[in-house]
Amino acid sequence: MKKINxxxxxxxxxxxxxxxxxxxxxxxxxxxxxxxxxxHGADGTGSPTGKKMGAHDFTAAExxxxxxxxxxxxxxxxxxxxxxxxxxxxxDVKGLVAHIRTLKK
Ligand code: HEC
Numbered sequence: 001m002k003k004i005n006x007x008x009x010x011x012x013x014x015x016x017x018x019x020x021x022x023x024x025x026x027x028x029x030x031x032x033x034x035x036x037x038x039x040h041g042a043d044g045t046g047s048p049t050g051k052k053m054g055a056h057d058f059t060a061a062e063x064x065x066x067x068x069x070x071x072x073x074x075x076x077x078x079x080x081x082x083x084x085x086x087x088x089x090x091x092d093v094k095g096l097v098a099h100i101r102t103l104k105k
Contacts, residue, residue, distance in 0.1 A: 028095030035085045036096070044103035053081040059105045071097045 033042055039050030044058030056063050066074075075093045078084040088096075 028092070028099040031088075031092055032096060032099050035088075039082070044100065055082070058100050058103045063100070064104050068097050071100060 032040075037047070039047055039053065039055050040058060041047045041050065046055045046057055058064075063071075072093055074082065075088070075096055076084060
């Protein structure tokens with residue numbers, strides 16, 4: 001009986017972990033839509049406003065060749081006309097970097 005309980009607990013834990021991981025990924029794309037898409041476009045190619053300000057196409061090699069450290073720096077500190085978004089936690093920035101990687105063509 002005891003063994004079965006441990007298996008049940010382990011299975012429940014696995015489900016909880018899987019759910020929180022997918023919730024995290026979802027969080028980054030929601031964050032991108034609410035805080036970044038007005039300039040960078042939902043698909044990362046850049047909104048008309050963003051392009052006018054000088055934002056680059058996230059799907060292009062130009063941005064994808066930037067290192068995670070460089071992307072983290074721009075998202076955290078901003079760059080020229082891009083002001084850093086308020087209220088981003090380090091794990092949010094990490095999620096956004098990962099999100100930008102998924103936009104690669
Ligand atoms: C008000 C418009 C605006 C918002 C909002 C904005 N950005 Fe930007 N972003 C820019 C502009 C303009 C640049 C180009 C800066 C430069 O190189 O002069 C830029 C540059 C970047 C770059 C470097 C690649 C590039 O295009 O030069 C990254 C990465 C980036 N932004 C991520 C984000 C993320 C993630 C968010 C949301 C948390 C965000 N940005 C929100 C305008 C914006």
